[in-house]
Amino acid sequence: MPLGDNLGDKSDSRYCGVETEFNDDMPHVLSCNVNGGFDFVVAPLGFSKLKMFAFTKFDKTGCLLIHYLDVEKLQAAEHMEPGYRPSLIDKASRDSTVLPFAGSDLVLSPSQWSSHVVGKISSWIDLDSEDDILRVDSEITLKQELAWASHLSLQACLLPTPKGTSCGNYARCVNQILQNLNNMQAVELTDSWELWNSFRVLCEHHSQLSIALDVLSSLPSANSIGRWFGEPVKAAIVHTDTFITNARGYPCLSKRHQNLLSRFFYYSIQIVLSGKPVHKLSGGNSAAGADHSDNYAQQAQRHPLRSYLDYVGYLYQKMEPLPEQERFELGYRDFLQSPLQPLMDNLEAQTYETFEKDSVKYIQYQRAVSKALVDRISDENASTTTVVLMVVGAGRGPLVRASLQAAEETGRKLKVYAVEKNPNAVVTLHSLVKLEGWENVVTIISSDMRCWDAPEKADILVSELLGSFGDNELSPECLDGAERFLKPDGISIPSSYTSFIQPVTTSKLYNDVKLHKDLLHFETAYVVKLHRLARLSPSQSVFTFTHPNYSPNRSNQRYKKLRFEMPNDTGSTIVHGFAGYFDAILYKDVHLGIEPSTATPNMFSWFPIFFPLRSPVYVKAGSPLEFHIWRCCGNTKVWYEWCVTSPTSSPIHNSNGRSYWVGL
Amino acid sequence: MPLGDNLGDKSDSRYCGVETEFNDDMPHVLSCNVNGGFDFVVAPLGFSKLKMFAFTKFDKTGCLLIHYLDVEKLQAAEHMEPGYRPSLIDKASRDSTVLPFAGSDLVLSPSQWSSHVVGKISSWIDLDSEDDILRVDSEITLKQELAWASHLSLQACLLPTPKGTSCGNYARCVNQILQNLNNMQAVELTDSWELWNSFRVLCEHHSQLSIALDVLSSLPSANSIGRWFGEPVKAAIVHTDTFITNARGYPCLSKRHQNLLSRFFYYSIQIVLSGKPVHKLSGGNSAAGADHSDNYAQQAQRHPLRSYLDYVGYLYQKMEPLPEQERFELGYRDFLQSPLQPLMDNLEAQTYETFEKDSVKYIQYQRAVSKALVDRISDENASTTTVVLMVVGAGRGPLVRASLQAAEETGRKLKVYAVEKNPNAVVTLHSLVKLEGWENVVTIISSDMRCWDAPEKADILVSELLGSFGDNELSPECLDGAERFLKPDGISIPSSYTSFIQPVTTSKLYNDVKLHKDLLHFETAYVVKLHRLARLSPSQSVFTFTHPNYSPNRSNQRYKKLRFEMPNDTGSTIVHGFAGYFDAILYKDVHLGIEPSTATPNMFSWFPIFFPLRSPVYVKAGSPLEFHIWRCCGNTKVWYEWCVTSPTSSPIHNSNGRSYWVGL
Incomplete structure (x- = not known):
């Protein structure tokens, strides 16, 4: 059940997960948590020995290899004693191998596995240990658990933070797996940006390697946190002891934590709750009981982390909804477009259509032309002097309109030349002039401004040839050409x-x-x-x-x-x-x-x-x-x-x- | 005239150059120095203004561009006063441009330009200057001079060392040029490895960007110099004041400098002499005169740097000639070969032929087998006990031969199994056994050692399955298979x-x-x-x-x-x-x-x-x-x-x- 509605947000941050301990009864774990309001669980991948499952295979040299595998359930990976590490398994049958297991893949439906479960890799593994046996055991375990997660089509797995300051071998194993997996994201959990950076470089910035951030009570500086928003952070794990207690005894977060969660939501980062409830909200707690009008029976069935989840949902819903403009641009977020080639290519009607809707831009142009007109022609000369204004790159006419509105607003007389090189836009320009009855004021010139032989010189040259980087659509080169027909004391807008x-x-x-x-x-x-x-x-x-x-x-x-x-x-x-x-x-x-x-x-x-x-x-x-x-x-x-x-x-x-x- | 003969060396280090000052009369400069014994000159590229040379050209927008260029010779680039910098040329004709010039390209034949002249770019340029005008002038000069050098098909140009600690803009200009030039090497002169490294990284490790090292009186540490031998050093410029004076008044070099020059020769780095003669060797110098029996007339015509050149030639000729082995391998130097796939592919006869010639290797194997035989069988048992020796990967038989020779040398009795998976080699092996009369001693097994079902177990297992990196041709995997038929106390060679x-x-x-x-x-x-x-x-x-x-x-x-x-x-x-x-x-x-x-x-x-x-x-x-x-x-x-x-x-x-x- 998503966190609630927030206008305009359709991102994954609507979904909130919970970290669970190992439990044999996966259907029960899932139903408890889903009924409790969570969208997914982050669960350890169980471990087992599979018995009597054997297969044979000929290698290319003709030698016979036989693997004997045992079936016998072991304890949860989280609680694995050294006795259950691969290297320490009964050596009587030397070829036995431990396989990851979680009851069976049949206990949940494929869609339940893939949409509600994130795998959690055994936290004891240490692939860069100086102890060779621990290192090899860790490698085997990591590969087995990730293979099992892959078999279940889990959407993601949570890997433990590298143990020391070195992560070369851990990265190599994950990288080997990343090269082969196409249907799973490996989520790397770390609290150190340096270690993360080293890990990801070793894995060649693989696009399926992501991060889960641990959110603890004390937060690093804003700048330090800020770095992470350029990184592939997929989830933030908020521990229950990070929550503080409000006046009514309910869990809530500090102001800084609240702001951080808002940014997580904004950047589509999912929240996962972790830990045991630390706020006692028994039915006897009067404030809570009164507030929620829960009866005892309901209270008993409530998910133990429900009040934390409710609070996260509350933060989600109280976020400022996206402004209309932002919602309109959602589809463009982080989408790479090649810049226009406005000189070489003629813009299409659709492109003109889009840009002409940007009223703010034309209001600014109108303000600029107005100020220039008033500066150029005093009030007493307004009725007798005609200002020659040239719009170079007139397109379908929005700057012509803005200029004429400026003239009207300031009571100045204008003669406008609209110079446009795109013959298709010129067609529209002609019909606009006719429609608006501007024939006596506006002269349309179908020419490249760099070559046009102007019949007179302009007082004001209006252009909008700017790209995202200012000069990148060659405004300087075009205006170099157009300045030939600007009067020595003429004005260029932009200046x-x-x-x-x-x-x-x-x-x-x-x-x-x-x-x-x-x-x-x-x-x-x-x-x-x-x-x-x-x-x-x-x-x-x-x-x-x-x-x-x-x-x-x-x-x-x-x-x-x-x-x-x-x-x-x-x-x-x-x-x-x-x-x-x-x-x-x-x-x-x-x-x-x-x-x-x-x-x-x-x-x-x-x-x-x-x-x-x-x-x-x-x-x-x-x-x-x-x-x-x-x-x-x-x-x-x-x-x-x-x-x-x-x-x-x-x-x-x-x-x-x-x-x-x-x-x- | 090359420095002389040195057996086996056919590299460019035979050729010695000399740095010259600017001189109008290029043919004279060249003939003086070539007659004086040098193979090439490193000469400044002269500068001129070309006059009355005009060309017209339509750009795609239909505008007319006209360039007026003046012809009028200026002073040498090396002596250029600020007055001759491009930005400071008479502004009366704003479109004038300075072009590099060296009299004319006709003063030397194309082959003289390309084989005897290295261009030297004006040393005043500073492309990373904070002074914009100097920077732009420098850019123009660099491009013009390099374009001129390219027009002349010079094999190389010597660029001045970057002036400061920053070289971003210098590198960009050179990089632009490198991307376009295919027929010229740009030689970068620097005394700072850091600056060189930055420069070359900016230029993407371009293969046509090389280094000329200045060799001065005081040398850095051996390790510091050693780094340069992995870098693309093409030339070493030895200044005359680096030379010391021997007992007879002649120029010579310190022991460290001598060793350095030997390494330059070994690595095919050319020597360029630079500077004015600082050792006065007039005819009156009795020792020199007596030694060389020069008469006064000859002395007068000698190249002023001739005694320096002679000394460099002397060092070249007294180098230890390359040993035969090294000469044989000259063609393999720095040539990348993919490693063999000896298990998947069968070696060709040519390959066996080459490896079998390596007598040193087989002598070592014979010594090893001899020692193992003596350890295994005491002298008293020598005549009664037969040792079972298996050569796994016998190829065409060299290890079989070495083993039999070891047996003969030590007086031990041998039974040999020669196991080989390549059926083509087995053919040769059969004819070898017949030819040598080994039929009673050697049994040939045409099989992969990993699958062979041996009729008895071996005392000694001899193999040579090693790659350049030891295990990289899968010796471990092959011997894992072969050890099945080694006696528990058996010996593996190698161990x-x-x-x-x-x-x-x-x-x-x-x-x-x-x-x-x-x-x-x-x-x-x-x-x-x-x-x-x-x-x-x-x-x-x-x-x-x-x-x-x-x-x-x-x-x-x-x-x-x-x-x-x-x-x-x-x-x-x-x-x-x-x-x-x-x-x-x-x-x-x-x-x-x-x-x-x-x-x-x-x-x-x-x-x-x-x-x-x-x-x-x-x-x-x-x-x-x-x-x-x-x-x-x-x-x-x-x-x-x-x-x-x-x-x-x-x-x-x-x-x-x-x-x-x-x-x-």
Whole structure:
């Protein structure tokens, strides 16, 4: 039974699990907990000796191998005495082998196993022990239990935290298994990011290796926790003794824990409750009894962790529902899109349709044009002077409309040229002008602004050629061409734009890029609605372009070296790439942008851009991260190159624009 | 004119170059130096302004671009005043461009340019300067000079050392050029390994990026220098003031410098002389004059660096010539071979032929069998007792012969079973037995030793199933099968074998593996005659197998974690992989092996094995290197997995033997 409703959330964080001890009677365990309100159990995988089950097999050299297996139930893995370790089993029959067992796979239906049970691997295993026998026993146990879990099609298994500071052999065994399993997620439980990082690197960032976080009473710093939201955290295990007690004796969580759980929900991380009830809520407890009007019989049948579950459900339901905009964009979360090629390709009607709906953007443009008109023409000249305004890249007309509304609002007279290179958009533009009766004001020019031979010069040049990273859709190159027909004292709207960048952890995006198994995709910048990520350091400005620019030495090539310092309490981190944004000054104090700290609210035309790294860069706590980015211009294309030089050097990405470029 | 003859050496280190200053008259410069005994010159690339050369070109948007270029010779790049930097050229014609120029490409023939001239890039450039204008000028200059060098098909260019500690932008520009050039090697000159390492990583370990080392009077420690022999060092620039003066007033080098030059020659690194003569050897110098019987006229025409060149030639010629064995193996140096699959594939006659020539190996086996026979049978029983000796994996018979010779030498009576699975080798074995008249002593068994049903048990089991890494050709698995027919007190020859491993720097092998552009080749162990490499730490033992092994829990699976500490004075290093060896104890004190510190001399049956790393691991000075290796056994194959966990974690290589395995 999910935690409840929360508008817009259809993610897995609705489901809450509970950690259980070993019990022979799996159907009973499951029904108790499901009836008690939990959606799944995290249960130890039982262990047994199978008897008299034998099979024979010829190997290719013709020798006969016979395995004798015994059937005889043993104690739960959790309670296994050394006597039950594989190496210590009765040596009388040397070929006997212990197999994992949980009664039988028939005690639950396949769908019950796969949707309600998460396997828990024996916690005594230590695959990096200096004791060879313990190490080998641990390997055998891990493989057997995971094989059994796989046979049951469990959706996930919970592996114990590596015992020491070394995890080489543990990682190798898990990695061997990961290479073969396609239908199960192995969940790694650890409280140390460093150990996790080492483990996952050894396993080549395998996409089926995930994390379960233990949530204890004392929490690390916000920055330290923040790192985890870029990692593949699937579950958070909240122990009952993490709960505090409210005035009525009920379990509840501290404010910091509440906020943490909200973030878990937001990032689709499932909660698992663990431990014994530590809040005594017997029927005799007057406050509780009174509040819930439970009679004694009901109370007795209640799941012992029900009050904890109820509280988690309460937190889930009281979360702020997602705003409409966010709900609309749910499907885009962490989905990599290749940036547009607006110069080389003509946009489709659907694309215009989407962007034109972004009213916030056009309101900002209208405000900017209004201010520019008032600055340019005094009130006394308003009725006698006509301002020549050119919209370059007019599309289907939204900036023409915004400009005309600005003129109306300020009482200025306007002559508008609408320059558009896409002949399909020009068709729509003509019918708009006719429909609106703008024929006397608006002249439509079907031409590339870089080549148009203008009949007169403009007072105001209005354009919106910005990409997620500002200049990445070649606004600088287009406006270089258009400034030919701007008056020497003319105004460009926007008057400048700046790109911003910050390092991020994002396992999800890294794995999605890696899926392509080629260099090209690691050297491409993507447009993406970032969601599951950790922003490791505040963004810094990269390239600025100012318009008009009459400098004789102007160049659109750029180079920037940035040095990011992570906050001291973050700890070590891994950088999968860089998130990019822009901020544009349209006119004076009117700006528009997506840089997180100054983003224009409720604007949806731009998702951030993401520059990946071919190999994630490990940054030790306290080390600075040095990033270089170049904007390079050729005769037919513009491209970025980027690299990291500290703490270690990466290859230079996208040399000569070999993988990713924007055509001129 | 090469430095002289040295038996067996046909490498580029025979050629010696000289660094020259800029001079307009390139033909004169070249003839002077070639007549003076040098093979090539390292010359600055001159600079000029080309005049009145114009070209026009339409870009795709239909705009017209015109470049005006001026022709007017400027001073040499080496002497360029800031006034001649690209940014400071007369701005009257804004579109003018400076092009590199050296008189004309016609002053030398194409083959002279390509075989006798190495270009030297202007040393003032600083591509990572904080001064934007200097930086941009430097970029333009570098590109122009390299383009000019490429136009001339120069074999190499010498780039100045990066100015500061940062080289991001310098590396990007060089990398852009490297991606495009196919006919030129860019030589990077640096005295700092760290800076070189950063540079090359940024350039993705490009195979055309090489190093020229400056050799100065004071040399770093031997370990520090040793690192460079695993790097792509193409030339060593020896400055005249590095030379000391001998009793007769002639230039010579210190003992350490002499040894260093010998190593350069051995590793095919070319010497370039640089600087002005600092040893005054006028005709008046009596000792020199008397010694060389030069008359004054000859003396006057001698190249000013001739006495330095003669000394380098003298060092070259007095090098120990390569031993015959080494000369025979020249063609195998650093050539990657896939290891044999001796169980799955039958060896070819040619392979048997080669291995049978290794007399040293068979002498060791004969010594081992002799000792075992004497231990087993006392002198008094020698004539009455027949020893049953089985050669398992008899091939075409060399171990049968060695065993029979041991019997003759010790006066023991032998009954030999020669077991061989390759039916083709068995044919040869039959004719050998007939030819040698061994019919009464030797019984040939055409069978796989793992399945053979022996009619009696053996006193001595002789085998040679060893690979470069000891167990890698599955000797353990084969002998497990053969030990069934060894008497309980029987002797196995070999009685044990151990593998060894050590971390190495080897750019050459790394690049050869990388050339395949796939995972498979990075997860394969290769047999290779190692040459251009730096051994970073003494080798350590890995896996040991002992025969016979009657332990009830015996397993051929193995796991070893090794920790390598680099010597303190080495500095930081890069690890491209691990070199593997073996040592086998045949019987008591008779051993056989290729581990460098204990290798059996003049034995050529085994080259080392090389385990590559997918990404080279940077090890900071003083950091330990932690390596893990597993020997894994399945039903049909045996394989290794390996990884590094410190200073950083690598992926686990060859998980499940997905890339490389040996079939059972």
